[in-house]
Amino acid sequence: xxxxxSIRGLSKTYDSxxxxxxxxxxxxxxxxxxxxxGPNGAGKTTLIGIICGIVNPSSGTVTVDGHDVVLDYRxxxxxxxxxxxxxxxxxxxxxxxxxxxxxxxxxxxxxxAFVEKVLRDLSLWDKRHSKILALSGGMKRRVMMAKALSHxxxxxxxxxxxxxxxxxxxxxxxxxxxxxxxxxxxIILTTHYIEEAQEMADRxxxxxxxxxxxxxxxxxxxxxxxxxxxxxxxxxxxxxVPEGLESFALELTDNGCSxxxxxxxxxxxxxxxxxxxxxxxRGIDFKNLHSSESSLEDIFVNLVRGR
Amino acid sequence: MNIYGVRSIYxxxxxxxxxTLTQSIVSPIISTSxxxxxxxxxxxxxxxxxxxxxxxxxxxxxxVMLSLLSESISNASFGIYFPKFTGTIYEILSAPVSTFEVxxxxxxxxxxxxxxxxxxxLLTARLFVNYHIAHxxxxxxxxxxxxxxxxLLGFIIGIWADGFEKLQIVPLMIITPxxxxxxxxxxxxxxxxxxQKIALINxxxxxxxGFRWSFYDVSDVAVGVSLGMIALFMLLCxxxxxxxxxxxxxxxx
Ligand SMILES: Nc1ncnc2c1ncn2[C@@H]1O[C@H](COP(=O)(O)OP(=O)(O)OP(=O)(O)O)[C@@H](O)[C@H]1O
Ligand SMILES: [Mg+2]
Numbered sequence: 001x002x003x004x005x006s007i008r009g010l011s012k013t014y015d016s017x018x019x020x021x022x023x024x025x026x027x028x029x030x031x032x033x034x035x036x037x038g039p040n041g042a043g044k045t046t047l048i049g050i051i052c053g054i055v056n057p058s059s060g061t062v063t064v065d066g067h068d069v070v071l072d073y074r075x076x077x078x079x080x081x082x083x084x085x086x087x088x089x090x091x092x093x094x095x096x097x098x099x100x101x102x103x104x105x106x107x108x109x110x111x112x113a114f115v116e117k118v119l120r121d122l123s124l125w126d127k128r129h130s131k132i133l134a135l136s137g138g139m140k141r142r143v144m145m146a147k148a149l150s151h152x153x154x155x156x157x158x159x160x161x162x163x164x165x166x167x168x169x170x171x172x173x174x175x176x177x178x179x180x181x182x183x184x185x186x187i188i189l190t191t192h193y194i195e196e197a198q199e200m201a202d203r204x205x206x207x208x209x210x211x212x213x214x215x216x217x218x219x220x221x222x223x224x225x226x227x228x229x230x231x232x233x234x235x236x237x238x239x240x241v242p243e244g245l246e247s248f249a250l251e252l253t254d255n256g257c258s259x260x261x262x263x264x265x266x267x268x269x270x271x272x273x274x275x276x277x278x279x280x281x282r283g284i285d286f287k288n289l290h291s292s293e294s295s296l297e298d299i300f301v302n303l304v305r306g307r
Numbered sequence: 308m309n310i311y312g313v314r315s316i317y318x319x320x321x322x323x324x325x326x327t328l329t330q331s332i333v334s335p336i337i338s339t340s341x342x343x344x345x346x347x348x349x350x351x352x353x354x355x356x357x358x359x360x361x362x363x364x365x366x367x368x369x370x371v372m373l374s375l376l377s378e379s380i381s382n383a384s385f386g387i388y389f390p391k392f393t394g395t396i397y398e399i400l401s402a403p404v405s406t407f408e409v410x411x412x413x414x415x416x417x418x419x420x421x422x423x424x425x426x427x428x429l430l431t432a433r434l435f436v437n438y439h440i441a442h443x444x445x446x447x448x449x450x451x452x453x454x455x456x457x458x459l460l461g462f463i464i465g466i467w468a469d470g471f472e473k474l475q476i477v478p479l480m481i482i483t484p485x486x487x488x489x490x491x492x493x494x495x496x497x498x499x500x501x502x503q504k505i506a507l508i509n510x511x512x513x514x515x516x517g518f519r520w521s522f523y524d525v526s527d528v529a530v531g532v533s534l535g536m537i538a539l540f541m542l543l544c545x546x547x548x549x550x551x552x553x554x555x556x557x558x559x560x
Contacts (some may be wrong), residue, residue: 015560053401054397054401056560074405075403077401082397084395089395092326093319095323100315103311104312104315104318105309105311105315105316105399105404106311106312106401107309107312107403107404123328147398156352
């Protein structure tokens with residue numbers, strides 16, 4: 001079976017009356033890294049919360065490996081590790097105690113060798129006897145990661161894993177996530193950084209206002225990235241795209257003052273020459289022109305704004 | 308059944324207690340000693356026997372109950388309130404543990420602590436007064452049942468509270484008056500008849516009376532009634548906790 005997590009018609013209305021998720025459908029494939037991208041308040045944390053059992057769904061179903069997350073929570077939660085968005089730890093505990101606590105809580109017998117390995121992988125071994133309050137923010141985040149990995153989960157949720165993390169640690173984190181994926185762990189991460197989704201994910205989902213507005217393979221999304229745009233600022237505004245130029249996928253913006261031509265930068269023939277010649281023949285004058293590359297960021301902003 | 312989960316929560320809670328061991332046990336022992344000095348030795352010497360028991364010995368069960376109730380409530384309420392306050396409760400909510408297992412871990416630890424403390428107070432009391440225990444097993448049973456019941460109540464308070472004031476207000480405003488008025492320092496039949504009737508709606512009366520019976524074979528109300536009341540109260544708390552987890556009240560939005 002390809003899907004590991006399947007979400008059907010999931011809605012969440014908080015007690016305040018606010019609807020954070022609106023009839024959401026999504027499948028997460030086994031072994032992939034899935035990035036959930038969306039602005040503040042889009043519902044990312046709510047979605048993760050429901051899958052992990054922290055938030056009660058209002059309607060709809062979520063199954064993990066065929067088990068319902070509400071009815072069969074023992075089976076689903078045993079498979080899941082969660083690193084929440086907020087840094088919250090038991091300040092007065094030692095790293096060693098807190099990671100062992102997590103392992104037991106998730107129903108696993110003590111295994112010092114395994115916990116040692118997790119701590120070493122996260123460069124926390126030297127700090128194992130330190131109280132958590134004596135650690136830096138980045139270290140605390142790694143402690144939370146160690147807690148999430150302590151029970152050998154098949155699925156790892158990372159809710160904004162790199163918020164407030166320096167560049168070097170961010171690279172380490174990415175490296176670690178890739179290694180986990182190579183070991184067969186399915187990873188779902190949320191982020192505000194498009195760069196991060198681009199760098200890490202196999203598939204990307206964009207969520208806004210509680211609705212999933214796009215789910216695509218990164219490769220497919222990247223081919224959209226290959227598009228370039230040529231914008232011509234016209235001397236005189238036009239009412240519509242001039243006749244005879246229909247073959248050029250043109251768009252009038254800026255109240256008819258700008259003509260936008262989208263083309264594939266990878267093509268041998270961009271068609272710019274023909275376009276400019278044709279415009280000159282028709283006496284359409286322009287005062288300025290510039291070309292730009294559409295990034296995932298533009299796609300994202302357009303999609304989110306379009307709602 | 309997630310035995311490892313229960314054990315983890317239990318151990319975690321006990322470890323928290325041992326970290327602050329001195330303050331956890333020294334302050335109740337000092338305050339109980341003060342009661343004995345004042346009520347047992349100073350005033351008690353001038354008081355006659357109550358129901359055939361010297362006054363100093365008479366107040367021991369009541370004093371133990373007083374500490375047992377407040378310690379059970381404060382331990383259990385703090386134990387669950389704190390993870391809620393710091394946010395670490397996310398881990399318990401996302402873990403494969405049932406309501407029963409979570410409660411068993413937290414309430415089990417809180418009850419263990421208060422039973423140990425109750426026994427410690429009994430030992431301390433021995434330094435001041437000579438007393439005997441007529442039914443040691445029943446004494447232990449009352450101790451354990453009361454500790455569990457009031458730890459359950461504390462657990463509920465910890466979930467209900469959304470600030471430290473609320474956490475303290477219930478023990479302070481309700482439990483202390485109830486135990487003081489529940490016959491810690493006097494027998495109910497020393498009260499005027501009307502007040503004897505009114506006293507019977509106070510649950511602490513049944514606890515203290517039953518507990519005192521296990522020491523001196525004398526009680527204000529029948530022992531069976533005492534046990535029945537504790538059982539009733541325990542079921543009520545269990546029912547409320549079941550409802551809390553079922554609906555997610557204040558812990559799972
Ligand atoms: N417990 C709650 N009660 C009421 N509303 C809530 C609650 N938790 C979240 N919300 C609301 O639900 C919406 C979605 O919140 P959520 O935390 O899922 O967003 P998010 O996508 O994770 O945002 P961010 O990127 O800022 O973390 C927000 O508008 C938020 O205010
Ligand atoms: Mg969030």
